[in-house]
Amino acid sequence: MSTVKRTYIELKTPLPGPIARELWARKEANVPRGPFTTSPTFVAKAEGALLTDVDGNTLIDFAGAIGSINAGHCPPTVVKALQEQVQNYLHTCFHVMMYEPYVKLAEKLNEITPGNHSKKTFFLNSGAEAVENAVKLARKYTGRKGIISFERGYHGRTLMAMSLTSKVRPYKYQFGPFAPETYKMNYPYYYRAPYELSAEQLDEQLLRRFADFFLAEVPADEVAAVIMEPVQGEGGFIIPSRRFVQGVKAICEQHGILFIADEVQTGFGRTGKLFGIEHYEIIPDIMVMSKSIAAGLPISAVTGRAEIMDAANPGEIGGTYGGSPLGCVAALEVIKLMEAEALPDKAQLIGTQLMNRLAQFRQRYREVGDVRGIGAMCALEIVSDKQSKEPDKELTAKIIQACNQRGLVILSAGLYSNVVRILCPLVITEGQLNEGLDVLEGVLTELCTPE
Numbered sequence: 001m002s003t004v005k006r007t008y009i010e011l012k013t014p015l016p017g018p019i020a021r022e023l024w025a026r027k028e029a030n031v032p033r034g035p036f037t038t039s040p041t042f043v044a045k046a047e048g049a050l051l052t053d054v055d056g057n058t059l060i061d062f063a064g065a066i067g068s069i070n071a072g073h074c075p076p077t078v079v080k081a082l083q084e085q086v087q088n089y090l091h092t093c094f095h096v097m098m099y100e101p102y103v104k105l106a107e108k109l110n111e112i113t114p115g116n117h118s119k120k121t122f123f124l125n126s127g128a129e130a131v132e133n134a135v136k137l138a139r140k141y142t143g144r145k146g147i148i149s150f151e152r153g154y155h156g157r158t159l160m161a162m163s164l165t166s167k168v169r170p171y172k173y174q175f176g177p178f179a180p181e182t183y184k185m186n187y188p189y190y191y192r193a194p195y196e197l198s199a200e201q202l203d204e205q206l207l208r209r210f211a212d213f214f215l216a217e218v219p220a221d222e223v224a225a226v227i228m229e230p231v232q233g234e235g236g237f238i239i240p241s242r243r244f245v246q247g248v249k250a251i252c253e254q255h256g257i258l259f260i261a262d263e264v265q266t267g268f269g270r271t272g273k274l275f276g277i278e279h280y281e282i283i284p285d286i287m288v289m290s291k292s293i294a295a296g297l298p299i300s301a302v303t304g305r306a307e308i309m310d311a312a313n314p315g316e317i318g319g320t321y322g323g324s325p326l327g328c329v330a331a332l333e334v335i336k337l338m339e340a341e342a343l344p345d346k347a348q349l350i351g352t353q354l355m356n357r358l359a360q361f362r363q364r365y366r367e368v369g370d371v372r373g374i375g376a377m378c379a380l381e382i383v384s385d386k387q388s389k390e391p392d393k394e395l396t397a398k399i400i401q402a403c404n405q406r407g408l409v410i411l412s413a414g415l416y417s418n419v420v421r422i423l424c425p426l427v428i429t430e431g432q433l434n435e436g437l438d439v440l441e442g443v444l445t446e447l448c449t450p451e
Helices: 017-031 077-088 100-112 128-142 158-162 199-216 242-255 278-279 324-342 341-362 391-407 430-447
Strands: 042-046 050-053 057-062 121-122 145-151 181-185 225-227 258-262 286-287 300-305 366-373 376-381 411-413 417-424
Touching: 057 417, 057 430, 100 121, 100 300, 100 324, 128 145, 128 158, 128 225, 128 258, 128 286, 128 300, 145 158, 145 366, 158 181, 181 199, 181 376, 199 242, 225 242, 242 258, 242 278, 324 341, 341 366, 341 376, 341 430, 376 391, 391 411, 391 430
Parallel strands: 145 181, 145 225, 225 258, 258 286
Antiparallel strands: 042 050, 050 057, 121 300, 286 300, 366 376, 376 417, 411 417
C-alpha cells in the first residue's frame, strides 16, 4: 500500500488494541449478534470529525454515525445547551407536563421546512418511529390504507418501516409476516439502467409503470401515501432526477395521494441544501426527520400540513419519551449552528472535493464502476469490472475493513452491499478530508486493479 503521511490519524496500537479487545470479549459475551458494528474498536472521545478510541488511537470519521453527526461530534454550543438543560429537568413526558423547548423546536421546523403553508410538528425517538407515525396520519387523514414505497428504499426496522424497506438481508429475512397494504414501485438507478436506456427514457418508463400500477395492483383511491427518500441512503446513494421526483408528485396530486419525504438521512444540510427534497422543487405533504437533527441525541420529527397533522385525536399519536427536553434543546442548537456556519454550503464544498477525488479513483481502478454524489453524500460503487458491472460485495467488504484498520471509519451500502459511502461530518477540515481520502486511495491501490 502507498505510504500516507498522517497528520490527524494516530495509531498507537493495531486495531483493535488491547483494551478494545477486552471490551470486545465482554460485548460478545453479553450483547446479541444482531447489532452490527463496522469499526473494530470502542470510542473514548469524539470531537468534530475525529474519534479517539479506548487505546488512544485517533481515527477520521467518514461514517458520521450513519449520517447522524452532520454538525460534528460534540459541538461546543450543543454541549453547553445540554449542560444547562440537565441542571433544570431531564424529563417530564410532554404528555404529562409540557415544556417550552418542544414548542420552540416545532415552531422552528414549521418555519424552515419547505412550503409556506400552515404546518404542525410533533416528536418521537427514531426515524423508524417517525415513519410509522407519518403512515398513521396519512391513513387517518385520507381514510385509505395503501402505502407505496420504492425498491432499494430503507425506512427502518420496526414493523411498518421494515415492511416499506426493500432489502431482504439483513433487514427483513425471517422477520415476517409484514404489514399488509404496502406496495413497492421502481426507483431509477441510472448506472444500471436496462437496455442502455437514457436517464430520460428510464424516467418515462418508470413513471408509466407507476400510472399503470393503479390499474394492475391497487386502485389509486385506496392509496393513502407514497413515501420516498430524496436520495436513497442504505440503497446505495441512488440519486433520482428532478423529472422523476416531480413526476411522482404529479401522480400523487392527480389521485389525492399524500407525498411523504423521508429526510432521515438526507436532512439537515447533508445534500448541500437544508433538506434533500429542496433539490427537486416540490413541497411534500409530510416530512420525517431524525439522525442529524440533534447531533446524535435520539429524537425524530414529523412535520406536515396542519390539516393532516390534526387528523389524529388526542392520545392517538406520541410516546413517553417522544421529543425529550434534551433532544429538543440539542436540535435547536444544531439548527442555529447550521444557519450560523452555513453548513449546507459547506456540504457543497465538501462534495466538490469528494467527487473530484472519487472521479480520479474511477479512472485509475478497474473495480470502481461508478461514483455519484449530491452535496456531501457521496459514494463509489465497486464491481468486478466496468463492462459487466457485476457487483463485488466481497471486495467492498475488504475495502471497508482495510480502511477501518488504517484509521478511517467508513461504511458500505447498497442493495448488493457493494457501495462505499461517505457521510463525514460537515465540520470536517480540508486536511482531515484529504487525509481520509488518501487512506481510501491507498487501500484501493492495494486491493484493486489499475487501469
